[in-house]
Amino acid sequence: MVRTPCCEKEGLRRGRWTAEEDDKLKKYIEVYGEGSWRSLPKNAGLLRCGKSCRLRWINYLRTDLKRGNITPQEDETILKLHTTLGNRWSLIAGHLPGRTDNEIKNYWNSHLSKKIYSTAKKDAPQKPGISKGARSRGRPNNKLILKKDKTTIPKESSGSDSIAEEEPETTNPKEEQATSSGKEQSKSDQNLTTKDPKIEEENWELTTDGEKREYGVLSTIIDSGEWFYSAWPSSSSLNSNFNNEWMNWDWEGDGVLGQNVCENFKEPSSWFWANGNTNGEGEECR
DNA sequence: AAATACAGCAACCGCAATCGA
């Protein structure tokens, strides 16, 4: 089936919007309301694609938008939500009134991902053969990964939100970027030439002495029985205490999947992040 | 001062989901 273009491209303007165009769009929507994006440009006297009009309105012209820099509180909220939601920017934006998914996505890509990535790189033990300069403009897959074999798969979970979010191993940067949302998961599934891994996910509440501190997602690969934990602590620390067993977190980046190096891995009951503030420990298990 | 590199972000593109006839 041939895709129908969202609008005819001929004669339409592209690129940055002018103040005049903004004004036309704003006035039209104020009178007639949002929607009917396909017919809107013609009716409003704009030489733009309807899709472009919608984007411009949603991201910049809406009156309920909050302008200005992301605050430290918002920064922290984005980090925490990204831990559990992944790259589902619209969902994250839903928790930040006045912010748009595009804004948050840009902020993540230009600020937070770098911040986290540099912390991980600095703190994590270096693997031989990892080229530090290998990553250029690509987006890192900055997620902590914990792997374990089938014998220790926990049976119970504290949540049931099933989100296909993670692929266990990808070396293609393009694939790595597409693993963070359910939608993108299905997208990349379509592109896989090998067997698709079926992943079951469980939300875990990370606590210390009954105090809720953080969330993460425990993903189990059904076929292989492998499982791994994916989360970002707000501290970006690479260590965690797991039933008093110190674990060494590695990170997935530059196409390298990290591994857990501790023995005696037990079913989790309580967690806390060793972020250097909440405790003074943080030794790695080697 | 000019050239180059880099960072930030607005906008575009393609795909999937949803809607409605």
Next chain:
DNA sequence: GTCGATTGCGGTTGCTGTATT
């Protein structure tokens, strides 16, 4: 149930301003 149109989302591109050499 099917199919085309529309909408929404997330990845990516490329322009622009700023920093560095």
